[in-house]
Amino acid sequence: xxxxxxxxxxxxxxxxxxxxxxxxxxxxxxxxxxxxxxxxxxxxxxxxxxxxxxxxxxxxxxxxxxxxxxxxxxxxxxxxxxxxxxxxxxxxxxxxxxxxxxxxxxxxxxxxxxxxxxxxxxxxxxxxxxxxxxxxxxxxxxxxxxxxxxxxxxxxxxxxxxxxxxxxxxxxxxxxxxxxxxxxxxxxxxxxxxxxxxxxxxxxxxxxxxxxxxxxxxxxxxxxxxxxxxxxxxxxxxxxxxxxxxxxxxxxxxxxxxxxxxxxxxxxxxxxxxxxxxxxxxxxxxxxxxxxxxxxxxxxxxxxxxxxxxxxxxxxxxxxxxxxxxxxxxxxxx
Numbered sequence: 500x501x502x503x504x505x506x507x508x509x510x511x512x513x514x515x516x517x518x519x520x521x522x523x524x525x526x527x528x529x530x531x532x533x534x535x536x537x538x539x540x541x542x543x544x545x546x547x548x549x550x551x552x553x554x555x556x557x558x559x560x561x562x563x564x565x566x567x568x569x570x571x572x573x574x575x576x577x578x579x580x581x582x583x584x585x586x587x588x589x590x591x592x593x594x595x596x597x598x599x600x601x602x603x604x605x606x607x608x609x610x611x612x613x614x615x616x617x618x619x620x621x622x623x624x625x626x627x628x629x630x631x632x633x634x635x636x637x638x639x640x641x642x643x644x645x646x647x648x649x650x651x652x653x654x655x656x657x658x659x660x661x662x663x664x665x666x667x668x669x670x671x672x673x674x675x676x677x678x679x680x681x682x683x684x685x686x687x688x689x690x691x692x693x694x695x696x697x698x699x700x701x702x703x704x705x706x707x708x709x710x711x712x713x714x715x716x717x718x719x720x721x722x723x724x725x726x727x728x729x730x731x732x733x734x735x736x737x738x739x740x741x742x743x744x745x746x747x748x749x750x751x752x753x754x755x756x757x758x759x760x761x762x763x764x765x766x767x768x769x770x771x772x773x774x775x776x777x778x779x780x781x782x783x784x785x786x787x788x789x790x791x792x793x794x795x796x797x798x799x800x801x802x803x804x805x806x807x808x809x810x811x812x813x814x815x816x817x818x819x820x821x822x823x824x825x826x827x828x829x830x831x832x833x
Contacts, residue, residue, distance in 0.1 A: 500687060500694065502762065502816055503819040506819075509812070510808065512764075512765050514554070515586055515639065515768040516561050517588060519532050519535055519776040525606045536564075536566075538769075538772035543581070552582070555582070556585070557584065558623070559626055560588070563630065572632070575633070580810075584635045584636075584639060587619060592622055594615070606641070607640070607673075608646065610644065610674060613652075616646065634657070637810060642675060643663050645676050651689055654692040659692075659694065659817070661688070664678045665737070666681045667679055667682075669715065679711065685697070685820075694817045697764065698737065698739075699737070701736050701758075702714065703750055705731060709733075713727075739765060739767050740788075741777065741779035742778075742779055743792075749795060749799040753803060756805070772789075
């Protein structure tokens with residue numbers, strides 16, 4: 500998809516706004532908390548200082564909790580450019596069905612029967628509209644779990660954007676989708692009804708131009724990816740403070756600018772704002788590094804000419820953008 504000339508270079512921030520849960524075993528427990536949502540206003544103020552209006556990808560548990568919903572409503576009032584998206588965690592979104600839904604493969608919503616996936620999507624939309632007074636037009640499948648019927652279901656419900664594909668990542672070993680051939684560049688799906696906005700990951704290193712072929716192969720070799728990364732030959736760098744050292748992120752942003760990438764998507768999970776809820780922020784020191792990551796990354800984005808984009812600005816640019824189809828094999832069935 501070719502962006503209009505006036506769009507320039509932009510970046511957007513999406514936040515997986517969700518309950519705290521055991522990342523090792525999603526769906527293994529019914530004991531969920533949303534205490535980390537209370538940390539969002541402080542993070543929103545940090546973003547506002549840099550002119551960033553993030554998109555909160557809200558899941559069912561958060562939207563259904565009145566205290567959590569109130570926090571997000573206040574944020575939306577404080578910055579009208581801030582937006583709400585829908586994030587589907589199938590293991591907590593009604594209808595829950597039987598215990599079979601807790602199987603690992605079924606934590607990817609796209610693996611559910613069409614009727615079950617769409618029923619969950621409808622329940623999610625209903626609770627977001629009721630509690631946040633917004634109708635989302637951007638979607639993320641929890642665990643990036645797109646399926647063969649997802650995009651058509653989104654189009655039928657008025658969605659315009661999907662942000663479920665994590666560029667260059669493969670979840671097929673867990674029963675999920677394979678995005679290894681997806682780049683950072685947006686593209687259209689479902690006859691143009693939906694624009695896919697992949698989460699950005701950039702290959703770095705001397706062999707980066709062969710990354711799409713080499714990186715998957717190295718995953719089959721014990722410690723192969725780590726060895727190539729240490730030698731400066733090939734690394735996959737997602738633009739997130741969760742597990743990505745800031746020096747690597749800054750370097751990747753420079754390469755993205757050199758490659759002509761016009762829109763970058765940065766993301767993180769809301770539980771990372773409180774130590775102890777994710778593998779990435781265990782201590783107060785980790786949290787300090789998390790916040791410092793954003794400061795350095797915002798500075799790097801500015802140096803390379805990337806300005807923050809709100810959801811509405813992205814929507815307007817998509818409406819003016821020239822059409823382009825996605826990578827072969829990624830057009831879901833309709």
